[in-house]
Amino acid sequence: MNVHFHGGAQEVGGSCIGVETDNAKVALDYGIRVGEEDPGHLPQDFDVVMVSHAHLDHSGNLLSLSKGKPVIVGSEITREVTAELLRDMIRIKHANGNYFPYTNEDVANIETCWWTRNSIALPGMSINLHPAGHVAGANMISMQAEGKKVLYTGDFCLHDTEILEGSRLETLPKDCDALIVEATYGGTARPRRTELVDQFLRQIVMTIERKGNVLIPAFAFHRMQEIAKTIDRAMDDGRLPDYSVYVISNLARKITRYFNRHKHYFNGKVAGQRQPFNYRHVKRLRRTEQIREPAIAICTSGFGHAGASLHLLNEWAQDENNSVVISSGYLPPDSPLKVAREKRELINGTGKIPVKAEIEHIELSGHADQNELVQLVEALKPRKTFLVHGEPEQAKALSEKISEMTEVYIPNRSEIYVI
Numbered sequence: 001m002n003v004h005f006h007g008g009a010q011e012v013g014g015s016c017i018g019v020e021t022d023n024a025k026v027a028l029d030y031g032i033r034v035g036e037e038d039p040g041h042l043p044q045d046f047d048v049v050m051v052s053h054a055h056l057d058h059s060g061n062l063l064s065l066s067k068g069k070p071v072i073v074g075s076e077i078t079r080e081v082t083a084e085l086l087r088d089m090i091r092i093k094h095a096n097g098n099y100f101p102y103t104n105e106d107v108a109n110i111e112t113c114w115w116t117r118n119s120i121a122l123p124g125m126s127i128n129l130h131p132a133g134h135v136a137g138a139n140m141i142s143m144q145a146e147g148k149k150v151l152y153t154g155d156f157c158l159h160d161t162e163i164l165e166g167s168r169l170e171t172l173p174k175d176c177d178a179l180i181v182e183a184t185y186g187g188t189a190r191p192r193r194t195e196l197v198d199q200f201l202r203q204i205v206m207t208i209e210r211k212g213n214v215l216i217p218a219f220a221f222h223r224m225q226e227i228a229k230t231i232d233r234a235m236d237d238g239r240l241p242d243y244s245v246y247v248i249s250n251l252a253r254k255i256t257r258y259f260n261r262h263k264h265y266f267n268g269k270v271a272g273q274r275q276p277f278n279y280r281h282v283k284r285l286r287r288t289e290q291i292r293e294p295a296i297a298i299c300t301s302g303f304g305h306a307g308a309s310l311h312l313l314n315e316w317a318q319d320e321n322n323s324v325v326i327s328s329g330y331l332p333p334d335s336p337l338k339v340a341r342e343k344r345e346l347i348n349g350t351g352k353i354p355v356k357a358e359i360e361h362i363e364l365s366g367h368a369d370q371n372e373l374v375q376l377v378e379a380l381k382p383r384k385t386f387l388v389h390g391e392p393e394q395a396k397a398l399s400e401k402i403s404e405m406t407e408v409y410i411p412n413r414s415e416i417y418v419i
C-alpha cells in the first residue's frame with residue numbers, strides 16, 4: 001500500500017492524501033489552498049474521493065472533478081455545506097472579476113455524485129467513517145486493505161464543545177499500521193474549553209457594563225452557530241444580561257437551515273430541541289445599518305477582511321468602550337484583525353486609524369491541542385504516525401512529544417511512503 005501526500009503536508013491548506021493498492025486508488029480529502037492564487041492541482045484518477053468535512057481546505061478542489069463522474073463519499077451535512085461554500089466561492093470569484101471556469105451547475109453535479117455513507121467497500125478494501133468532533137458532520141476515515149490498517153483523522157478534537165461532542169477514542173481503530181494525524185496545534189496547549197467559554201462571557205459582560213459594542217468575527221459554518229447558541233443560552237440562564245445580539249451573514253443564514261434540519265449531528269442537549277438554531281435572543285440581520293446599538297454583533301468574515309465584520313471593525317475599533325473578540329486560532333499575517341491586535345491600528349481607504357477598543361483573543365477552536373493529540377497517539381498505539389495539516393514548527397513540537405511511542409514522519413508535499 002502506498003500513501004501519497006498530494007497536499008496539506010507541512011502546510012495548512014490543500015489537504016489531499018492518496019492511498020493506493022493494486023486494486024484501488026482512494027483520495028482522502030480534496031482541498032484547495034484557501035486565499036492563494038494557485039489553488040493546487042490534484043490528480044483526477046481516483047476511484048473514490050472521501051471528504052472528511054466541509055471546510056474548503058479539505059473539499060474546495062472538488063469543482064475540478066465536476067466535468068466528470070467522480071464518486072464522492074462523506075456525511076450528508078458535509079455534502080450540503082460543501083455545496084453552499086462552493087457556491088459562495090464561485091460568487092466571490094465572479095464578483096471580483098477573476099477568471100473561474102465553474103458555475104452553480106458544476107456544484108449541482110458534485111452533489112449528484114456524492115454518496116452519504118458511513119462505510120464503503122472497494123475491491124480488496126473496506127473504508128469506515130468515525131465522528132471527529134471539529135465541526136458538524138466531520139469524520140475520521142479508516143481503511144483496511146492488503147492486511148494493513150490506516151486511520152486518517154482529518155481535522156478533529158477530543159474535547160466537547162457547547163454544541164458538538166468530541167471524537168470518542170473507544171470508537172477508533174487501535175494498532176494501525178499508519179496514523180495520519182493533523183498537527184495544526186501540535187505545539188500548543190490550551191486551557192479547558194469551559195474556562196475559555198467563561199473568559200469569553202466575562203469579556204462580553206464587562207463590555208455590556210460600560211454599554212459598549214462587542215464585535216465577534218466568525219466563520220459562517222459552525223463557529224458562528226456555536227457562538228450564537230452559546231450567547232443565546234447564556235442569556236436564558238442569566239449568565240449574560242439581556243442585550244441586543246445579532247448575527248449578520250447571508251451564508252450563515254443558509255447553513256443554519258441545515259443545522260436545524262440535521263440536529264442529530266449535535267450533542268443531546270441541542271438535538272432534543274425542536275429548532276435548536278432558531279435563537280430566542282439572537283436576531284438575524286441582513287445589514288449593519290439595522291443594528292440598534294449598543295449591541296453584540298457576530299459576523300463574517302472570520303478574519304475581518306470583508307463583509308460586516310470589516311465594516312464594524314472600522315466603525316467600532318476607535319471607541320475604548322467597545323471590544324472585539326477573536327475566536328479563531330489562526331489569523332493570516334496581513335488580516336485586519338491581526339494588524340488591529342498587534343499594531344493597534346487599522347488601515348483603510350482614508351489612512352491609519354488608531355485602535356482603542358479592547359481586542360481579546362479567546363481561542364474557541366475545534367482542533368485538538370497538543371494534549372489531545374498526545375492522548376490520541378497513546379490510546380491508538382499506531383506503528384507509524386504521519387503529521388499533516390500543520391506548520392513545520394507545530395509538527396516538530398508534536399513529534400518530540402510522541403516519538404517514543406511511534407515512528408514519526410513529517411512528510412513533504414508529493415512524497416510517497418510504502419506502508
Ligand SMILES: [Zn+2]
Nearest residue numbers: 053055134155
Ligand atoms: Zn477543518
